[in-house]
Amino acid sequence: MRPVSTRLRAGLLAAGTALTLLGTVGPAAADAAPAARLGGDWAPFTRCPVDDPAMLAADGRADIAQCIVSHAASGSIKLGSTEVVTGASDLQLGVVQHASGAPTLIAPAGGALIADSADIPGGLLGLMCPNDLPVIGDICRQITDSTLNRVTATVESAGAPTDFNLTAGATSGQPIIAIPVRIHLQNPFLGGSCYIGSAAHPIVLRPQNLTRPALGIQRFEGNGTPSTAGVMNRLSLTGASQTDTTFAVPGASGCGLAGLLDWAVNLKTGLPSAAGRNSVVLNDASTYLAGLHAPGTVVPNNGKLLSQYWHSAIQ
Numbered sequence: 001m002r003p004v005s006t007r008l009r010a011g012l013l014a015a016g017t018a019l020t021l022l023g024t025v026g027p028a029a030a031d032a033a034p035a036a037r038l039g040g041d042w043a044p045f046t047r048c049p050v051d052d053p054a055m056l057a058a059d060g061r062a063d064i065a066q067c068i069v070s071h072a073a074s075g076s077i078k079l080g081s082t083e084v085v086t087g088a089s090d091l092q093l094g095v096v097q098h099a100s101g102a103p104t105l106i107a108p109a110g111g112a113l114i115a116d117s118a119d120i121p122g123g124l125l126g127l128m129c130p131n132d133l134p135v136i137g138d139i140c141r142q143i144t145d146s147t148l149n150r151v152t153a154t155v156e157s158a159g160a161p162t163d164f165n166l167t168a169g170a171t172s173g174q175p176i177i178a179i180p181v182r183i184h185l186q187n188p189f190l191g192g193s194c195y196i197g198s199a200a201h202p203i204v205l206r207p208q209n210l211t212r213p214a215l216g217i218q219r220f221e222g223n224g225t226p227s228t229a230g231v232m233n234r235l236s237l238t239g240a241s242q243t244d245t246t247f248a249v250p251g252a253s254g255c256g257l258a259g260l261l262d263w264a265v266n267l268k269t270g271l272p273s274a275a276g277r278n279s280v281v282l283n284d285a286s287t288y289l290a291g292l293h294a295p296g297t298v299v300p301n302n303g304k305l306l307s308q309y310w311h312s313a314i315q
Contacts, residue, residue, distance in 0.1 A: 035114075040224025041234045042313035044069045044288045047092040047108040050307040054104055055094045060295035060302030064097045067310070072285040077118075079183070079196065079203075079249045079278050080270030084153060087116030089282070093161075096303075103164055105177075111157040113181075123149035124187050128264040136264055139189050147188075154184040158202035168208065175206035175246075185252065190261060193254035196271065201250045205280060208244065213237035213285075219293060222309030230293065232309060237287040244280050249273040 035046035048067035049055060058065035070091040077084050091113055094106035120127065129140035143149045159180040168174035181204075182197035197203040216236035221227045251272040255261040266272070295302040 037315045038224060038310070038313040039315050040313060041218055041220040041226060041232070042224035042290070042310060044071070045092065045290055045310065047114075048290075048310060049092075049094040049106050049108045050303075050310045052094055052106045054096055054106055056303040056307060058096050058295075058303035058306075059300035060292065060297075061299045062099045063302070064291065064295050065303040065306050066095045066097065066289060066291040067306070068093045068095055068287070068289050070285055070287040072282040074284075075280070075282040077280045080273035082120065082269045084118045084120060086118050089113065089115035105161050105164060107157065107160070112161075113155060113157060115155065117152045117154065120151040120153055120185070123151050124189060125149055127151060127268045128261065135260060139261075142189075149187075151185055151187045151190070154186065155181050156184055158182040158197060158199045163206075170212075172209040172212060175208050175244075177207065179205040179207070181205060185255065185265070190255045190265075191257065194252060194256070194261075194265070195254055196252050197250055198253065203247055203249055205244050205247055207242045207280070210241040210243055211239070213240035213287065222305075222312055224313040233289075233291055233293045235289040237289070238284075240282075240285045240287065242282050242285060245278065246275050247278055247280075248275040249278050 038044075038046060045067045046069075048069070050065075050067065055065045057063065068091075072089050073087075075086045075089070077086060092108055093112050094108075096104040096106065098104070123146075124143055125140065128136055129143070130137075157180070161177050161179050163175070163178040165174065165176055168176045180199075180202035182195050182199070182202055185194040185196065186192075187194075214237070216238070218226060218234045218236070219228050219230040220232045220234060221230045222232060249271055252262050252265040252269070253259060255265050270277075292298065292302060292306060298305055
């Protein structure tokens with residue numbers, strides 16, 4: 001059973017390094033699944049989709065199910081001429097590694113990303129004012145307090161991640177994964193449908209490692225209790241730095257009544273913006289990965305046991 005265990009460890013290491021950049025800006029999506037509270041070494045994995053059918057079907061030989069969580073306390077994102085300092089972000093995914101073929105990435109209900117909201121510098125005044133056009137000028141004159149001026153940015157999934165490269169996750173300078181996202185701009189004057197990017201025309205992030213993370217390995221029991229002879233492995237990858245400067249950013253759409261304010265937002269923020277003019281950075285990301293220590297010994301119940309163990313750690 002040793003070859004299967006070795007393959008699991010290698011897959012976990014690469015997968016975790018690969019996914020630290022998904023967290024960027026924005027609060028949790030309104031429809032995100034509630035997070036569980038887990039004990040012991042399971043604690044970071046609050047939203048792992050262990051009950052997804054593809055996870056449950058993993059047998060431990062042809063398919064191996066794993067949980068991934070990545071957290072960063074800070075970072076930044078630059079779109080066109082606008083740069084935003086970001087707060088904490090949290091990415092969680094399930095991964096099914098296949099003996100042959102590309103791995104399957106599984107997001108929790110409501111999406112993989114939950115992160116703090118980020119304020120656009122200058123708010124709506126910075127995005128559109130001053131402006132002597134009648135409609136825009138009227139809005140500018142109405143912005144008399146911080147509530148009306150504040151614009152927050154929320155990064156949302158705009159499709160499933162693709163192009164997952166295990167080798168790139170363990171090295172630096174190579175794209176690791178393609179992450180389609182859109183950014184929701186929120187302000188009373190912009191309405192509820194103001195986005196940069198869309199499902200049809202997303203912003204596609206392709207992060208790569210600038211530095212290698214420090215690696216730690218722990219064993220723990222199914223309920224999260226640390227144990228040198230536990231049935232579970234947890235890998236810790238800390239201190240990593242990641243970036244992407246290769247993505248293009250489309251223009252805003254749906255801003256204001258019938259998109260009347262799209263052009264104003266685009267003009268002030270420098271959108272659309274070609275590849276090479278945009279960037280995203282995550283500082284000091286910490287990634288944790290969990291999977292059965294020896295999945296080949298529990299064939300065909302790898303996925304079912306992973307789910308059972310995860311649920312046993314809920315407090």
